[in-house]
Amino acid sequence: MRHWLLTSFVTLFVSFCNPMTANQCVQQGPRSALRPHHFPLSNHLITMPPKGKAATKPKATETPATTTSNPTTTNTTRQTASQPSEPTTVLERSQQRYEKTRPFEAARQQKGLSKLFKEDQKGWICDQLLHLTNRLPAASRSSLLGPKASKEIWWTVNGTNSIVRGLKHKPEPYTTWGTDRNGHDVGSYTIERFDERFRKRIALTALQVSSRVFRENVEREKRGFVDARSGREIIVTEREIDEEKVRRSKMAVLKKDLYGAITGRLAESVEWEDVVPIPHEEPEGALAAITYPAEYAEAMSYLRAVMTTKEYSPRCLRLTEHIIAMNPAHYTVWLYRAANIFALGISIPDEIEWLNEVALANLKNYQIWHHRHLLVEHYYPTISSDPEALAQFAKQERDFLIAILSEDTKNYHVWSYRSWLVGKLGMWEDEEELKSIEKMIDEDVRNNSAWSHRFVLVFSNPKYATPGKAATEKDEKVPQELVDREVKYAQSKAFLAPQNQSPWNYMRGVLVKGGQPLASVQGFGEEFVNKLGEGEEEEEVKSTHALDLLAEIYAEKKDNEKADLCLRRLAEKWDKIRGGYWEWRRKCLTQSETEKAPGEQVEEAEEGSAAV
Amino acid sequence: MQPNPSKLPTHPPHHKTLKFSNMTQSFISLPQELQLATSAHVKYIQSLDSRKDEYDYWLTEHLRLNGLYWGLTALHLLGHPEALPRAETIDFVLSCQHENGGFGAAPGHDAHMLSTVSAVQILAMVDAFDDLETRGRGKAQVGKYIASLQNRQTGTFAGDEWGEEDTRFLYGAFNALSLLGLLHLVDVDKAVDHIAACANFDGGYGVSPGAESHSGQIFTCVAALTIAGRKDLIDVDRLGRWLSERQIAGGGLNGRPEKKEDVCYSWWVLSSLEMIGKTHWIDKEKLTNFILSSQDTDKGGISDRPGDMVDVWHTCFGIAGLSLLDYPGLEPVDEVYCMPKSTIKRVLGR
Numbered sequence: 001m002r003h004w005l006l007t008s009f010v011t012l013f014v015s016f017c018n019p020m021t022a023n024q025c026v027q028q029g030p031r032s033a034l035r036p037h038h039f040p041l042s043n044h045l046i047t048m049p050p051k052g053k054a055a056t057k058p059k060a061t062e063t064p065a066t067t068t069s070n071p072t073t074t075n076t077t078r079q080t081a082s083q084p085s086e087p088t089t090v091l092e093r094s095q096q097r098y099e100k101t102r103p104f105e106a107a108r109q110q111k112g113l114s115k116l117f118k119e120d121q122k123g124w125i126c127d128q129l130l131h132l133t134n135r136l137p138a139a140s141r142s143s144l145l146g147p148k149a150s151k152e153i154w155w156t157v158n159g160t161n162s163i164v165r166g167l168k169h170k171p172e173p174y175t176t177w178g179t180d181r182n183g184h185d186v187g188s189y190t191i192e193r194f195d196e197r198f199r200k201r202i203a204l205t206a207l208q209v210s211s212r213v214f215r216e217n218v219e220r221e222k223r224g225f226v227d228a229r230s231g232r233e234i235i236v237t238e239r240e241i242d243e244e245k246v247r248r249s250k251m252a253v254l255k256k257d258l259y260g261a262i263t264g265r266l267a268e269s270v271e272w273e274d275v276v277p278i279p280h281e282e283p284e285g286a287l288a289a290i291t292y293p294a295e296y297a298e299a300m301s302y303l304r305a306v307m308t309t310k311e312y313s314p315r316c317l318r319l320t321e322h323i324i325a326m327n328p329a330h331y332t333v334w335l336y337r338a339a340n341i342f343a344l345g346i347s348i349p350d351e352i353e354w355l356n357e358v359a360l361a362n363l364k365n366y367q368i369w370h371h372r373h374l375l376v377e378h379y380y381p382t383i384s385s386d387p388e389a390l391a392q393f394a395k396q397e398r399d400f401l402i403a404i405l406s407e408d409t410k411n412y413h414v415w416s417y418r419s420w421l422v423g424k425l426g427m428w429e430d431e432e433e434l435k436s437i438e439k440m441i442d443e444d445v446r447n448n449s450a451w452s453h454r455f456v457l458v459f460s461n462p463k464y465a466t467p468g469k470a471a472t473e474k475d476e477k478v479p480q481e482l483v484d485r486e487v488k489y490a491q492s493k494a495f496l497a498p499q500n501q502s503p504w505n506y507m508r509g510v511l512v513k514g515g516q517p518l519a520s521v522q523g524f525g526e527e528f529v530n531k532l533g534e535g536e537e538e539e540e541v542k543s544t545h546a547l548d549l550l551a552e553i554y555a556e557k558k559d560n561e562k563a564d565l566c567l568r569r570l571a572e573k574w575d576k577i578r579g580g581y582w583e584w585r586r587k588c589l590t591q592s593e594t595e596k597a598p599g600e601q602v603e604e605a606e607e608g609s610a611a612v
Numbered sequence: 613m614q615p616n617p618s619k620l621p622t623h624p625p626h627h628k629t630l631k632f633s634n635m636t637q638s639f640i641s642l643p644q645e646l647q648l649a650t651s652a653h654v655k656y657i658q659s660l661d662s663r664k665d666e667y668d669y670w671l672t673e674h675l676r677l678n679g680l681y682w683g684l685t686a687l688h689l690l691g692h693p694e695a696l697p698r699a700e701t702i703d704f705v706l707s708c709q710h711e712n713g714g715f716g717a718a719p720g721h722d723a724h725m726l727s728t729v730s731a732v733q734i735l736a737m738v739d740a741f742d743d744l745e746t747r748g749r750g751k752a753q754v755g756k757y758i759a760s761l762q763n764r765q766t767g768t769f770a771g772d773e774w775g776e777e778d779t780r781f782l783y784g785a786f787n788a789l790s791l792l793g794l795l796h797l798v799d800v801d802k803a804v805d806h807i808a809a810c811a812n813f814d815g816g817y818g819v820s821p822g823a824e825s826h827s828g829q830i831f832t833c834v835a836a837l838t839i840a841g842r843k844d845l846i847d848v849d850r851l852g853r854w855l856s857e858r859q860i861a862g863g864g865l866n867g868r869p870e871k872k873e874d875v876c877y878s879w880w881v882l883s884s885l886e887m888i889g890k891t892h893w894i895d896k897e898k899l900t901n902f903i904l905s906s907q908d909t910d911k912g913g914i915s916d917r918p919g920d921m922v923d924v925w926h927t928c929f930g931i932a933g934l935s936l937l938d939y940p941g942l943e944p945v946d947e948v949y950c951m952p953k954s955t956i957k958r959v960l961g962r
Binding site: 423449579 | 720721722724771772773774775776808809811812813814815818819820821822823824825826847852853854856857859861863868869870871890892893894895898
């Protein structure tokens, strides 16, 4: 291709020359005695006759004896006559430089080759020839143009002051220097800004070189290399690590500044150098694909890596903490954290202290409480034989539970944990525990969780309760005083908020436990009801639960009329929303001979709306 | 209706009690014709997976497969099972499966009981057990995974190798295994004993023995006992009574005494009542109105109570609740499995 181009230019050039010269041009003339290497611009095809010296066998009719006469300089169509304005951007600067090396190109593009003055045309052709042949190997160079042609070309080039070595490619926006982190063409930068960018790139490269040295040393240290000169084993010192950390943060800043590349915290850190993260693989076009925030995705990819290798170490512990801070509901990370805690022998009380903070920040989280459960299971054997340590731990736990319950008084996870803890640490006799529950009920008598916990605390005490007895079963071992005490307690609280169901349920549960008949609390129930059935204005019902209880008691005593009255008034007025239930109770009364015992399956549901 | 307040020497009124009476006022002023915004709900569910960039989306990644189950159930009950692409659904579910047979919540997530159960339920609904055999690890492997999570000493089930125990996992195991026809892989009797131990003095059931009675846990226990054919162990009257008391003045149901009403309890409480045959012990009309008031009729979806943000969990259970309440135009729902009755008929033949 080049060869073809060259010969066509030569032909073109030839047509400008003197016919005699032309003739000689196309011949393979004898080579010049002067070799290319004798001259500074020696790697050119065309040997430039030395200025002012005797010409070597000039065959051309027009001898370039001196260079002073320059017929073309006076030519006013010369493009390079007009001085270009100062370049403001690097693109402009490079473009100007490019145009300088191709002085006739602009004119040619503007007017077309045929419209240029002859001298300019010749000048353009010579430029083209120069640039084309610039990088040809020596052998092809010498064979293409004879010495006559070379001289002619050089004479022209000399006369027009062309630049021999030109810029090869035309500078283009975007492609020549690329884009910066905002997508802007770097070519559009001012000279100063470009220089600054260049300096930053150099700085980054220098840092990368030093960083590479560091990494190699780390690798060498791992393999136990010995330094050739000192004969000592290579060790990476603390100072070097600190320097590297500084270096890395500088590199991250520069990378971000230059290319907008965000280096992940973990990828940047020296600590995680040796771990290859496993990125999340999501199938193409998944039905419910997820775009994770970059930091979370990075942390998870490192977690996958260390979980695969089953590494248990302080850095893994820190990693789990990092992930938990971002997504505390991720069950796998908790699992792995627990494994790390146990493998590293971390102090359980310390871990619990950390966990407390997380719990306070994530009140609805399940995983935290299971984690705590695991920790306690693990810790318990170490203190089980030490009553003082046990008591101390129980107190610490209770203090925290009280604190977190003050934020969310009915948190189900916390209460389930608390009930379990009573059994685990044997806290039934702990007065403080009972006091704490009473305080919570004092503060809010409607806290059903506290009532439920009280039942567990009182009735699963191995001191008097039969182990393994169901909560719903009567337990002969439970002392009567206890039953009385609990019934009284429930009743006292019922007065505070008669419509609150908790103490009523509690009282019933206690009576069942103690094997005491419902009728024993008839008097209590009747305190909440007055003048039932004696007219809308007269009737006083302070608690629907009282009415419910009384109905049951009257039915047990076979006083169906009274029982029915209670139930009817409940359905008609006092608890209309549960009308369906009350009506069913009424039906049961009339079927009282064949009434089924509790616990057996009941027949198909009665149809009918609840609205009365 | 509450007893006349002026005659009661009450404990200082709980602020929540005051809110209830305000709510009652607002219900009286509601228009009679409160409709179920079916097409809005369908669109809402379909749009869920296109919100990938929302902050909450990745935070709930550990629920992704469960979310798909909730969405799909709602669509089936609304009568639009085709609204989610079947092939992609199956592909996604199977992509969550691990070698041990269990399913994670999303591709790349570790296997867990809850997501495994959701996976089985989804595959049952779209009738893709064959795909599970040919392209997945097969039913037997899934059954093996679930069975491996049972503690053979106590009968309880863990969620995963981490060991968290919860009656939800027990119910999930029974649910999935019975659908796969593999209930015999586990010790049903021991599990039933454990449930019995979770029965409380008030008639309800808790997450573990001694834990407070909670509507959600009650559902899991009662449903598990139903699958095991051991409803005889339930004190139906006491439990029914406790459940009926969940309905508060506004018509909605709560999870525990003195707590706020929440649409999802429309399912947990109502289905439990259905299983023991006592749904007439609550006011169905009021409950229906409560659920309908919790809809976003414009953008679709149902929230936990009127005025709050919607989510797919409450959408699923709100619609399931309405189905149990015989709301017109909905497919009948199975109270034990929380799936269309037609699916259960197809899979279990009943």
